[in-house]
Amino acid sequence: MASRFTVTYFIRAGDAEEAKGRALDIALEQTVEIPRNAVPKGYVEDEILGRLEALDKDPAGRSGYLANISYSDDDMGEDFLQFLNIVFGNSSIKPGLKVEDISPSPGVLALCKGPRHGIAGLRARAGIGDTPLLMSAIKPVGLSTAQLARLAHDFALGGMHFVKDDHGLVDQKTSPFEERLRACVEAVGEANAKSGGQTSFVPNITGPTTSLVERARQAQEAGAGAVMIAPALAGYDAIRALTQDSDFSLPIISHPAFSGANVVSPDCGFSHRSFFGTLHRLMGADAVIYPNFGGRFGFTRQECLSIARSCADELGGPKAIAPAPGGGMTFARIPEMRAAYGKDVIYLLGGALLQESDLVDACRRLVAAVRS
Amino acid sequence: MASRFTVTYFIRAGDAEEAKGRALDIALEQTVEIPRNAVPKGYVEDEILGRLEALDKDPAGRSGYLANISYSDDDMGEDFLQFLNIVFGNSSIKPGLKVEDISPSPGVLALCKGPRHGIAGLRARAGIGDTPLLMSAIKPVGLSTAQLARLAHDFALGGMHFVKDDHGLVDQKTSPFEERLRACVEAVGEANAKSGGQTSFVPNITGPTTSLVERARQAQEAGAGAVMIAPALAGYDAIRALTQDSDFSLPIISHPAFSGANVVSPDCGFSHRSFFGTLHRLMGADAVIYPNFGGRFGFTRQECLSIARSCADELGGPKAIAPAPGGGMTFARIPEMRAAYGKDVIYLLGGALLQESDLVDACRRLVAAVRS
Numbered sequence: 001m002a003s004r005f006t007v008t009y010f011i012r013a014g015d016a017e018e019a020k021g022r023a024l025d026i027a028l029e030q031t032v033e034i035p036r037n038a039v040p041k042g043y044v045e046d047e048i049l050g051r052l053e054a055l056d057k058d059p060a061g062r063s064g065y066l067a068n069i070s071y072s073d074d075d076m077g078e079d080f081l082q083f084l085n086i087v088f089g090n091s092s093i094k095p096g097l098k099v100e101d102i103s104p105s106p107g108v109l110a111l112c113k114g115p116r117h118g119i120a121g122l123r124a125r126a127g128i129g130d131t132p133l134l135m136s137a138i139k140p141v142g143l144s145t146a147q148l149a150r151l152a153h154d155f156a157l158g159g160m161h162f163v164k165d166d167h168g169l170v171d172q173k174t175s176p177f178e179e180r181l182r183a184c185v186e187a188v189g190e191a192n193a194k195s196g197g198q199t200s201f202v203p204n205i206t207g208p209t210t211s212l213v214e215r216a217r218q219a220q221e222a223g224a225g226a227v228m229i230a231p232a233l234a235g236y237d238a239i240r241a242l243t244q245d246s247d248f249s250l251p252i253i254s255h256p257a258f259s260g261a262n263v264v265s266p267d268c269g270f271s272h273r274s275f276f277g278t279l280h281r282l283m284g285a286d287a288v289i290y291p292n293f294g295g296r297f298g299f300t301r302q303e304c305l306s307i308a309r310s311c312a313d314e315l316g317g318p319k320a321i322a323p324a325p326g327g328g329m330t331f332a333r334i335p336e337m338r339a340a341y342g343k344d345v346i347y348l349l350g351g352a353l354l355q356e357s358d359l360v361d362a363c364r365r366l367v368a369a370v371r372s
Numbered sequence: 373m374a375s376r377f378t379v380t381y382f383i384r385a386g387d388a389e390e391a392k393g394r395a396l397d398i399a400l401e402q403t404v405e406i407p408r409n410a411v412p413k414g415y416v417e418d419e420i421l422g423r424l425e426a427l428d429k430d431p432a433g434r435s436g437y438l439a440n441i442s443y444s445d446d447d448m449g450e451d452f453l454q455f456l457n458i459v460f461g462n463s464s465i466k467p468g469l470k471v472e473d474i475s476p477s478p479g480v481l482a483l484c485k486g487p488r489h490g491i492a493g494l495r496a497r498a499g500i501g502d503t504p505l506l507m508s509a510i511k512p513v514g515l516s517t518a519q520l521a522r523l524a525h526d527f528a529l530g531g532m533h534f535v536k537d538d539h540g541l542v543d544q545k546t547s548p549f550e551e552r553l554r555a556c557v558e559a560v561g562e563a564n565a566k567s568g569g570q571t572s573f574v575p576n577i578t579g580p581t582t583s584l585v586e587r588a589r590q591a592q593e594a595g596a597g598a599v600m601i602a603p604a605l606a607g608y609d610a611i612r613a614l615t616q617d618s619d620f621s622l623p624i625i626s627h628p629a630f631s632g633a634n635v636v637s638p639d640c641g642f643s644h645r646s647f648f649g650t651l652h653r654l655m656g657a658d659a660v661i662y663p664n665f666g667g668r669f670g671f672t673r674q675e676c677l678s679i680a681r682s683c684a685d686e687l688g689g690p691k692a693i694a695p696a697p698g699g700g701m702t703f704a705r706i707p708e709m710r711a712a713y714g715k716d717v718i719y720l721l722g723g724a725l726l727q728e729s730d731l732v733d734a735c736r737r738l739v740a741a742v743r744s
Contacts, residue, residue: 025668032512033538034723040515043546048514075513077544079579081605085540085629089602090699092632093663095670140404141447142420143412166405168457172449174415207451209613212581230461233453235607236630241581257457258608260464261633261641269633296397297465327462351406 001047004070005105007087012064012096012267016055019065023052026097027069029090047072050086062266066100073107080111080237080283092268099270102278104316112282114318116243117251119311119344122286122322125225125251126161127198132343132370134159135202135253135287135324136363137350138184139166145175149183151359156191156199158363162346163188164202164228167255171207178218185223200225202253206234213241216248226251231283232259243284251286253324264298272303277310280321287322287346292337295328301340308341322346334369373419376442377477379459384436384468384639388427391437395424398469399441401462419444422458434638438472445479452483452609452655464640471642474650476688484654486690488615489623491683491716494658494694497597497623498533499570504715504742506531507574507625507696508735509722510556511538517547521555523731528563528571530735534718535560536574536600539627543579550590557595572597574625578606585613588620598623603655604631615656623658625696636670644675649682652693659694659718664709667700673712680713694718706741 009026013019024036027050032039039045054068076083088099104112117125119133126133138151148169155163163184171177181203188201205215205227212234219227227250229238239252256276262269269275272290280288288311291297293304304325312320323341326348337347347370356362381398385391396408399422404411411417426440448455460471476484489497491505498505510523520541527535535556543549553575560573577587577599584606591599599622601610611624628648634641641647644662652660660683663669665676676697684692695713698720709719719742728734 029668031540032514033540034512034726038723038727039512044512044514048512074544074546075540077542079542081578081580081602082540082542082544084605085578085602088632089539089605089629090632092630093628093636093669094632095636140406140411140416140420142404142416167461168403168405168447168454170449170451170454172446174446206453206457207609208453209584209607209609230453230457233456233461233608235581235610236605237579237581238607256465257461258464260460260462260466261637264465264467264640265633265637268636291465296401298467351410354406355410 002073003105003107004072005108006053006068006070006103007099008101009067009069010058010062010064010098010100011067016065019067020055023055023067023069026050026067026091027052030086031071031075033090048075064096073105076107076111078111080240083108083111084236095267098268099274101271102274104282108282109317112240112318113243113284114281115284115286115321116249117286118319119322120319122251125198125200128161130343133161133322133346134367134370135162135164135346135348136160136353137164137166139169139350141166141168141172142174145180145183148175148180149187152184152201153187153191154359155363156188156197157195158360159195159197159367160199160363162200162202162226164253165204167204167206167228167230167257169204177203177215181219181222181224189223202226202228204228206230206255212238213245216242220248220250224250226253226286228253228255230255230257232262233257236283239283239285252284253287253289254280254285255289256291272299273306273310276307278315281311281315281318285321287324289324289326289348291327292325292329294333297327305340308345312344324348326350331366331369374445375477375479376444377480378425378440378442378475379471380473381439381441382430382434382436382470382472383439388437391439392427395427395439395441398422398439398463399424402458403443403447405462420447445477448479448483450483452612455480455483456608467639470640471646473643474646476654480654481689484612484690485615485656486653487656487658487693488621489658490691491694492691494623497570497572500533502715505533505694505718506739506742507534507536507718507720508532508725509536509538511541511722513538513540513544514546517552517555520547520552521559524556524573525559525563526731527735528560528569529567530732531567531569531739532571532735534572534574534598536625537576539576539578539600539602539629541576549575549587553591553594553596561595574598574600576600578602578627584610585617588614592620592622596622598625598658600625600627602627602629604634605629608655611655611657624656625659625661626652626657627661628663644671645678645682648679650687653683653687653690657693659696661696661698661720663699664697664701666705669699677712680717684716696720698722703738703741
């Protein structure tokens with residue numbers, strides 16, 4: 001028998017009987033997808049069919065139950081997308097179901113070797129010790145490459161550790177991908193030469209299916225310090241595939257664009273921690289961007305801290321990664337964020353810095369505020 | 373100035389002022405992603421910034437408004453994922469927002485040439501006239517290749533037009549991808565030789581990022597009649613990329629696995645018609661599988677019919693595609709489905725047929741029931 005991984009689902013249900021019925025339906029739906037009486041005896045029933053391991057009233061007090069269902073590594077076929085398909089493929093379409101937690105098996109951990117760098121690797125790249133990291137974004141779309149490179153230079157000179165493309169920057173005619181990549185790497189390099197810093201430029205390589213790997217390698221060759229991918233757009237195997245590419249070794253930063261529906265509804269999708277934490281570590285992201293509480297998105301403090309914890313808790317192998325809360329961050333909120341996140345975090349500030357008249361000075365004040 | 377495409381959002385809001393504020397936020401968030409006072413004058417403000425074109429109380433009576441926001445083709449950069457990112461990248465993370473409709477621009481239509489075959493091409497491949505198509509699925513995972521090929525043979529002999537892999541079949545050791553592909557194409561070919569039919573085998577090519585194009589070409593070379601991809605897993609550019617691949621020409625069938633959160637919540641994601649209809653036609657899918665009403669999923673009759681209409685309405689270029697409702701379909705429901713969908717549909721039946729003792733006979737009865 002193969003080892004089994006376990007998924008904990010929240011099931012909206014009025015009583016235990018209804019919850020058990022729904023849980024057994026999930027076990028069928030996610031594996032054999034045929035009526036129970038048509039499941040072949042032997043290997044299919046004994047090994048492949050999902051197994052309800054536990055069912056308990058929701059301890060968080062929602063109107064429903066938590067079901068632990070285990071699945072065979074054999075069903076996964078050493079395919080990360082099939083792993084996700086087993087976790088929540090068809091059941092994602094049923095309202096009143098949510099993936100709360102995922103406990104990987106030895107087979108999942110053999111497939112998902114996790115990030116190559118993790119938060120420790122990002123700090124080493126930035127040349128800092130056990131302190132918070134800082135990241136900002138060049139934007140908006142529509143600026144010329146020279147204008148964007150100038151912003152990258154100033155962010156770097158001001159002491160940001162990572163300067164990334166805005167996730168909307170791709171290969172627009174105002175700033176084609178390769179031109180921007182080369183100009184920004186050079187601009188950040190100039191700033192590093194002046195400051196003695198180790199700022200990395202992080203291009204967004206989310207793009208056409210046929211270009212992703214090519215852009216990743218271009219980024220590495222050009223001297224980028226990491227790359228950014230939005231997996232909900234580019235596909236949920238893209239990051240893992242790059243971590244297994246022997247011609248590529250940069251850190252990978254995940255962007256949440258287009259993934260919102262997977263987390264914002266209380267009635268479907270994933271818990272914040274399982275989506276932005278567990279899944280991203282299994283994918284192999286080194287840092288995960290998500291909307292901070294109190295910004296212009298609706299995540300609560302508790303949800304955000306559950307993500308941060310899930311970026312670092314024991315997962316049986318994958319390194320701890322960096323939570324990168326962003327979205328409407330301001331100077332005034334630094335103390336509140338320090339209190340909430342501690343030191344294992346990337347502060348992502350974009351718009352707030354771009355509103356300042358002297359960008360380099362604003363970055364320096366930010367660096368000082370975070371260190372103090 | 374470039375042409376502009378328009379997205380209609382449902383915005384939950386108590387009054388017009390709140391709705392206008394949220395709409396203007398979307399216009400910023402989806403394009404420049406910086407505070408309004410930091411938007412550079414000139415090209416960025418005049419061209420790239422989203423434009424609120426109309427705002428009206430929701431005619432469907434929900435507690436909110438419909439906002440039409442237009443975006444420049446320049447922002448898209450001839451990149452389908454950036455198109456999706458503009459449509460709903462960051463805003464997907466804000467509750468109380470939903471994409472209702474998408475009106476493509478000339479630039480979008482130049483990028484998205486749509487399906488190569490459409491429903492007319494699928495019918496031609498099946499050798500039928502203006503009547504419904506029938507599709508079934510070999511399953512479950514865990515059966516051997518010989519057992520799955522036997523099912524494919526029997527489905528074909530019984531007169532199903534398309535026989536697809538279950539979406540959980542990938543490259544498991546019990547039935548590796550290439551072995552299953554070859555065996556099922558051969559089995560379907562044998563059945564066609566006996567029956568004089570033109571049944572196509574449809575392998576599931578959803579899989580590792582680095583294998584997708586290779587499996588698509590393998591499928592074509594081996595004699596498959598179409599391929600199936602789950603874009604929410606494989607990435608939303610995968611189907612479009614294959615429609616532009618000069619070494620690949622088969623029809624592509626889309627599977628909804630892992631996409632559920634994008635449609636099931638009334639408070640986030642996409643309307644059923646825009647997701648399963650408009651987006652799939654723009655991607656280039658020839659058929660789109662989705663859960664039928666009255667089955668084991670929660671879609672309503674009205675939602676399903678809105679998808680079917682959106683598969684065929686005027687979109688400025690892309691061919692009409694085949695809606696393929698499935699999920700818990702039974703013989704008893706054929707009359708109801710005929711009344712609802714008419715002739716422009718693929719009936720997808722799997723489990724109901726596999727419960728029958730004589731599979732070939734069950735398929736023949738189904739074919740007769742659909743034709744009568």
